[in-house]
Amino acid sequence: MPGKTPHTNGSNPVENGINGADDVEMKDDAPNQLKGGKGKKTKEGDEEMTVVVPPSKSTKLSATPPSKDSNGDVAMDGTEETNEEDAGAPKVDPVAKAISDIKSNFPLLERAVTLFDARFSLRALRSISSIRKRLTPDILAQVIAETYQSTSPAAKSLLVALDREHVAFGKSVSNEMEIDNESKAKNGKKEPKEIIPEVDIFLGILIQIYYLDNKLNQKGAVFSAHLAERIHSLNRRTLDSLSARVYFYYSLFCEQLAPLPPSPSSPVVSIRPALLSALRTAVLRKDIDTQSTVIVLLLRNYLSTSHIAQADLLISHTKFPENAANNQVARYLYYLGRIRAIQLRYTEAHEHLTAATRKAPSSPSAAGFSQTATKLLLVVELLMGDIPDRATFRIPSLERALQPYLQLVQAVRVGLLGEFENVIRQHGDTFRRDGTYTLILRLRQNVIKTGIRMMSLSYSRISLRDICIRLKLESEESAEYIVAKAIRDGVIEASLDRERGFMKSKEVGDVYATREPGEAFHDRIRACLALHDESVKAMRFPMNQHRLELKNAQEAREREREMAKEIQDGDLDEDDLGGEFEGM
Amino acid sequence: MAERDLQEVLPKLKSSHSYQESLSLLSKAKIALLKLNALTPQPTTPSSILLAAREVFEAGALLSIRAKDPDAFTRYVHQLTPFYELPPERLSAANSEKNKITGLYLLLLLTQGNYSGFHTELEGLELRQNGGLVEDDRFLGYPIKLERWLMEGSYDLVWKAMASREVPSEEYGVFSEILTSQIRNEIASCSETAYPSLPISSTKNLLFLDSEGAVVSFAQSRGWAIKDGRIYFPNQVKMGVDEGNEKALSQMVIENTLGYARELETIV
Numbered sequence: 001m002p003g004k005t006p007h008t009n010g011s012n013p014v015e016n017g018i019n020g021a022d023d024v025e026m027k028d029d030a031p032n033q034l035k036g037g038k039g040k041k042t043k044e045g046d047e048e049m050t051v052v053v054p055p056s057k058s059t060k061l062s063a064t065p066p067s068k069d070s071n072g073d074v075a076m077d078g079t080e081e082t083n084e085e086d087a088g089a090p091k092v093d094p095v096a097k098a099i100s101d102i103k104s105n106f107p108l109l110e111r112a113v114t115l116f117d118a119r120f121s122l123r124a125l126r127s128i129s130s131i132r133k134r135l136t137p138d139i140l141a142q143v144i145a146e147t148y149q150s151t152s153p154a155a156k157s158l159l160v161a162l163d164r165e166h167v168a169f170g171k172s173v174s175n176e177m178e179i180d181n182e183s184k185a186k187n188g189k190k191e192p193k194e195i196i197p198e199v200d201i202f203l204g205i206l207i208q209i210y211y212l213d214n215k216l217n218q219k220g221a222v223f224s225a226h227l228a229e230r231i232h233s234l235n236r237r238t239l240d241s242l243s244a245r246v247y248f249y250y251s252l253f254c255e256q257l258a259p260l261p262p263s264p265s266s267p268v269v270s271i272r273p274a275l276l277s278a279l280r281t282a283v284l285r286k287d288i289d290t291q292s293t294v295i296v297l298l299l300r301n302y303l304s305t306s307h308i309a310q311a312d313l314l315i316s317h318t319k320f321p322e323n324a325a326n327n328q329v330a331r332y333l334y335y336l337g338r339i340r341a342i343q344l345r346y347t348e349a350h351e352h353l354t355a356a357t358r359k360a361p362s363s364p365s366a367a368g369f370s371q372t373a374t375k376l377l378l379v380v381e382l383l384m385g386d387i388p389d390r391a392t393f394r395i396p397s398l399e400r401a402l403q404p405y406l407q408l409v410q411a412v413r414v415g416l417l418g419e420f421e422n423v424i425r426q427h428g429d430t431f432r433r434d435g436t437y438t439l440i441l442r443l444r445q446n447v448i449k450t451g452i453r454m455m456s457l458s459y460s461r462i463s464l465r466d467i468c469i470r471l472k473l474e475s476e477e478s479a480e481y482i483v484a485k486a487i488r489d490g491v492i493e494a495s496l497d498r499e500r501g502f503m504k505s506k507e508v509g510d511v512y513a514t515r516e517p518g519e520a521f522h523d524r525i526r527a528c529l530a531l532h533d534e535s536v537k538a539m540r541f542p543m544n545q546h547r548l549e550l551k552n553a554q555e556a557r558e559r560e561r562e563m564a565k566e567i568q569d570g571d572l573d574e575d576d577l578g579g580e581f582e583g584m
Numbered sequence: 585m586a587e588r589d590l591q592e593v594l595p596k597l598k599s600s601h602s603y604q605e606s607l608s609l610l611s612k613a614k615i616a617l618l619k620l621n622a623l624t625p626q627p628t629t630p631s632s633i634l635l636a637a638r639e640v641f642e643a644g645a646l647l648s649i650r651a652k653d654p655d656a657f658t659r660y661v662h663q664l665t666p667f668y669e670l671p672p673e674r675l676s677a678a679n680s681e682k683n684k685i686t687g688l689y690l691l692l693l694l695t696q697g698n699y700s701g702f703h704t705e706l707e708g709l710e711l712r713q714n715g716g717l718v719e720d721d722r723f724l725g726y727p728i729k730l731e732r733w734l735m736e737g738s739y740d741l742v743w744k745a746m747a748s749r750e751v752p753s754e755e756y757g758v759f760s761e762i763l764t765s766q767i768r769n770e771i772a773s774c775s776e777t778a779y780p781s782l783p784i785s786s787t788k789n790l791l792f793l794d795s796e797g798a799v800v801s802f803a804q805s806r807g808w809a810i811k812d813g814r815i816y817f818p819n820q821v822k823m824g825v826d827e828g829n830e831k832a833l834s835q836m837v838i839e840n841t842l843g844y845a846r847e848l849e850t851i852v
Contacts, residue, residue: 306708342707343700438707445735478738484774485737496778498786515833522840529847 007453092121095142098134101127102143102206109198118289121241124202128209135210137162144203148193154200161207161223197234201227201242208249217256221267224250228274232281247278251297255304268301275301279318292324292332299335308342315339316435330359334373341376341439346384353377364397371401372434378405379439385446387413404430412443415451417472420444448473452483456492456505463502476501590636606647613640625666631674638667642681645688649755654692661689687723688755694731695762700732722752730763737774739767743792764769768792776817783814824842 105124112120141162148155204227211220228250231243254267275298282290295318302311320332337352357377360370374392379386393399393406404427411420424431424440431437451471455462468479483503486492493506511517593613617640622633629637645660686709693702695808698749709724733741746760754851768791775782775790782790788799800810811817 016679295773308704313706342703344703345700438703441732442703442735444732445737448736474738475740476737477740481739481771481774482737484771484778487778488776489773495780498779498782498790515836518833518837518840525840525844532851 031527039461091513095136095139095364098131098139098363099143099146101131101134102139105202106147106199109202110196113196113198113236116238118238118241121198123239125205125241125245131206132209132213135206135213137210140203140206140210143164146200152195154195157226158200158203158207161219162210197236198239198242201231201239201246204230205242205245205249205571206254208246212249212252215256217253221250221257223252224253225274228278232278235285237285237287240287240289243287244289247297248293249292266305268304269455272298272301283318288324292321292328295320296328296331296335299332299339303335303338308339311335311339312343326359327361329374330356330361330369333359333378334369337373337380338376338435341380341383346380349380350377350384353380367397371398373396375402375405375434375436376439378402378409379436382409382412382443382446385449399460408440408443412447412450415447415449415454415471417444417447420447447514448482449486449489452486453492456494456503458506461504463501464496465501467503588611590620590633590640594636594639603651605646610640610644610647621819623663625670625674634667634670634674638664638680640666642685643743645685645722646681648754649688649758652758654696657688657692661685683721683723684753684755687721687727687752688759690727691730691756691759694727694734695759699731702727708729726752726756734767734770738770742767764792768802772802776806776808780815781814781816784810785813787815 004354092548105127108120108124111120112124141159144155144162204223208220208224208227211217211223224246227246228243231239231246247497251268251271254271259269278290279294279298281287282294290517295314298314299311302314315336320329324332333352333356337349337356340346340349340352353376354374357373360366360373363368376390378392388409393402393409404423407423408420411423420443428437431440448471452460452467455467455470464476464479464483467473467483468476471479471482473479473482480496480498480501483492483494484496487494487496494503495506496503586649590613593616594607596609614623617633617637620629620633622629622637625634625637641664643662645657645664648654648656648660664682664685668680686705687843690702690705693699693705706728723805730742730745733745742763746763771791775787784796784799791799791802793799793802799815803810803815807818809818833835
């Protein structure tokens, strides 16, 4: 319920006790707290990090009185729970429900400001996905009318954006009274208070989403430009996560406007200055959310018009914030991997893309990202001369999307040039759409190399003519040069005889005599250690917990001392007893 | 006034054939452009000036290729880039030497061994070429094909492409010489590992050299031994290197193991 103050909820243990779902919700919330901007991965799902906070900790957490976090959590659960009850009641009007849902976020935003804790605004942002489907201009207009006083310029501009500037400000309030008397009373108390800019921006984001869902891109772009300007003029740290969202939708609108990205006159190009200045401001204000979002947006922007050199420069001149939201990190790594792959730095590309696919959210709504990242990763693996794991193609969420790539991998693995070219012809458009076409063209030499390797493994001696026929090369001379290059590059162990025109393979050595197994082992250990470090870093400990532990330790020590004393006494007793026994 | 200067200089620039003369004309044209504030396209620059500016830079680029000045050429290419990215309604793509110059730039990157630059440029082309394959273009297809053959190792095809008159324009011929020596060195280093020995006569064909005398001098420059009309390559297996490797390997293993131990200690 919108108006409820956190305090009453927090100190209402009965309510929490009754609700069985409460614990689950707590757990649900916990990982989100660990990673700040999680909710920002647009509307798509959030829970991908499986950092498990032991339940005992969270109960302890809510048990300790000084922890504000726990207080907030409980309060949150309380409101959600009452909302659910609302939904359960059949007679509640869906419009009124949507309105109250939207309004239930305002106290959160206010709390974010007063407590200076970004998590509350993130929670408000997360609730957008549930509100999203029900957004209509009327609902938004009503919310605005109820929230602001009629004289407020901010309300006016928001209403103009919705084409609802004539909404009556008074009427709707009484309307709400019928629904819920209590919340009305609370609202009434709040009325004289200044409406915080966070609420403005939050409503702005809702309007952006409404435009986006209804494909009003032109309007959305104009509105977003205004909104971005307004954000720029406000310097409030509690606005960070909200403003990141605003920029996100702003650039999304521009991408969908008339001349689509590859053309140089696309509006994508024209928002670059705005984004760059936003980045500069964000860096100066140490606004991590906006910084990471804008860097990712700029990279996406440059890549959409394939200005790879510029994107590379941007990367070398900026530093991606270390503790950015997980989803932004995943995207950043993906774009980084893409750029490195184009620059033929496959090892780096592989590293970044692997990290990106691992960090990708596993929820079904974000399947697109992991599909795209996996496609690129597969191509890079092929370019590095590795054959991707067959299991990758069996993952249900990826199976269909990866079908063309499976055929490609098969052609490369067997080393059949004809089949490889067939696949390219057949799926050329798909590859082009995925942006992997030029990378795949580079695979030709890998196919040839694999073919030669297969032949060198199966034959101890084979004539150049046969190689030429097998690989469908144009001439024997080409075959000779290609084989010579393969030998030089260390693809095969063999030698050529020019006069008699054959290739003679050398005996294959023992792999375990080389340093390869050691290196593979080292890589794996390193990955494990990195994983360990990251999970330690990702854990979140309750404030002042260590003091409690210290106290416990002190108590334990005292107890020990007592025990020692007792034992000493006991010893005496024993001695006494023993004495008695002896005596007996 | 500067505009009139520019219009006067342009036809002269196109018709002039002497390098010195063109050079002075070019600098005159550039000063005129500077006065017009049109060295880079501004939103306010009129189309006619944009067109003239592009022509000046294109002439400069081709000239610097003929004069074998890669630095100047690269500079001109960078200056041209913003002009090529203008929308067609501001500057029509007709009569532009864009593909020729981009192709030359690709070839330059290729001869410099700057493969990452080459592919970066190529990636951009692929997207901006609306309709029609990049490879089918006469000017752009040439460097792309060369690169593919070089990567595969089909050096004979590269050689044929350069020797036969497949070269799309005279400017491309400038690079042939550089490419020839480049692939000759590639082939030589491949042969060193691939063949135990080679007869001189077939080496001539292998390295695309004109005479056996040239083969002998080339062999000497690379330190190959010649005996009984055959070339023997110095044995590649160097024991000293292996020993060094052995030492480095064990050192690496020790380092790794110590690292694990340290990490384990922090965990436990």
